[in-house]
Amino acid sequence: MDFNAIETTGLAKTYTSSFGKKTVSALNNFTLQIPKGMIFGLLGPNGAGKTTLIKLLLGITFPTAGSAKILGEDISNFKVKSKIGYLPENHKYPAYLTGGQVLHFFGSLSGMTGDNLKTRIDELLKIVKLEEWKKTKVKNYSKGMMQRLGLAQAMLNDPELIFLDEPTDGVDPIGRKEIRDLLIDLKHQGKTIFLNSHILSEVELITDRVGILNKGKLLKEGNVKELTARKEEYKIRFESGNEYLLSPELMEKYSLAKTNDGYYSLKITNSNDLDKIVDELRAKGLTIRELVQQKDTLEDMFISLINEAEKENKQ
């Protein structure tokens, strides 16, 4: 059967204080479809509702409105969790257990038994480079080691869908690269990965799609390339020694301006004009060596989107 990995319709969560005097809307009318086999990144400032969304999807907390499906099953069916892995932010493991025992405990709860479980534990400890720490109690693990153990825990049952909340938190740059490579590898195996992260540069490197969440509302959702592209701005590089052909009139007509890296920036009002401009420049004898659409970083896009949302909220 073909279904989305995650599907939410009007999902909402409102927290009410003990005496019902104060309510906080953590998630508001959240609708999203995430197809299988991709890495989806959910971005948002602190308190945006990212973790609440994961908790709702996993049945850790309950929605006040709306519905959601995971791998085609309603979220109220706890058995679907046998196909899911989860690494929460600030996870805790029983301090009296060793790394191997922690994985054995959670593997058992996922329905794994015997040699199958033992082999899987050894395999995962090797992947996350903790095989030498298998018999060390987790209370002696560093933050980075705990994070890697958490990743192993999330992958134990060979899940189809993995939720990762700040997976690289506390991990050194080399470890981060290894985690990114691992996630890409998992994607190639057909797994779906739902990622919450503050590190936007990292998200940009590995995600297929992202969603921007602010104050419980989904502001934007789409392909990273689409979201970061500045639609009407391009960079042109001409054949060297050709540039004298650019007359001031031409530069003014197309708002061409030379940039520090030897390119010319081009602003147009309509993307259909691009062919005409290229034709005109070539007709003037200019040889175009490169024409690229200007891009924002994910961080630029994120900050401007959040700022816009904040301005709208104030108005």
Place this chain on the structure above:
Amino acid sequence: MNNIWIMTWYTLREAMARKVFISFLIISALVLIFMLVIFGSNTSIDIVAGMKNAKLNLPMEQIVSQLELLIISPLTGLCILLSIFASASFIPIMLEKGNIDILLSKPVSRDQLLLGKFFGGLLVVLLNIAFLVLGVWLIISIKFSFWNLSFLWTILLVTFTFAILYSLIVLISVITKGSTFGMMVAYLIYLILSPVLHLANNNIDMFTSSTVVKSVVKIFYYIIPQTSEVSGTITRNLALGNAVDSYQPIWISLIFLVLTMGIAISVFRKKDF
């Protein structure tokens, strides 16, 4: 069922990692070693002879049974007090952020998680009490060649007493996510409310003639679990092989336990984390 057993087993491991339970095991072992030393010498015969003289022509079997109870009673009381202290944090630790999130992300129902923790706590106390009672029973039985099987009821009744109090700790922990209040209420019932209500109910006419006060005492007597009678009179009578006047305290306490756990499960099912 398998998931309940996994949670039970790991709760037992958690308990064993705690100093309180290990301390009680050490105390029990020291008591048993001390008994081996005492009953290995002729002094023990003198003790029994002395008890026999004091009780005037009591049969040897009854003296041995009394001796078993005399040794075990303060230790089981201590075991319950320590167990309340040590097990009060089982549920709050499970409910800590970062811990409960992972547990609830597994294909395990909330009922199974809570029941596993409950049975785990009981199993710890059962093993501790069984080690102590069986040890005392074996040493005395071998020494005096009298095998009082009724004495083994103590294991079940002390564990049952703990189960009643622990169900309340579980309920309060699920609601408050903390251990202190549950522990305080359990101590209050075990050490004060249950003994006082037992006493007041039996001798109410001595204290008051007011029917209102009498009714209030009666209501509380039937609402509050009767741990004092379960671990006291009933355990003593069963351990000595005597007839039990009334099993009502056991039924009332059992209903309390089932209701309390039922409410705890119901609250836990709907709780946001």
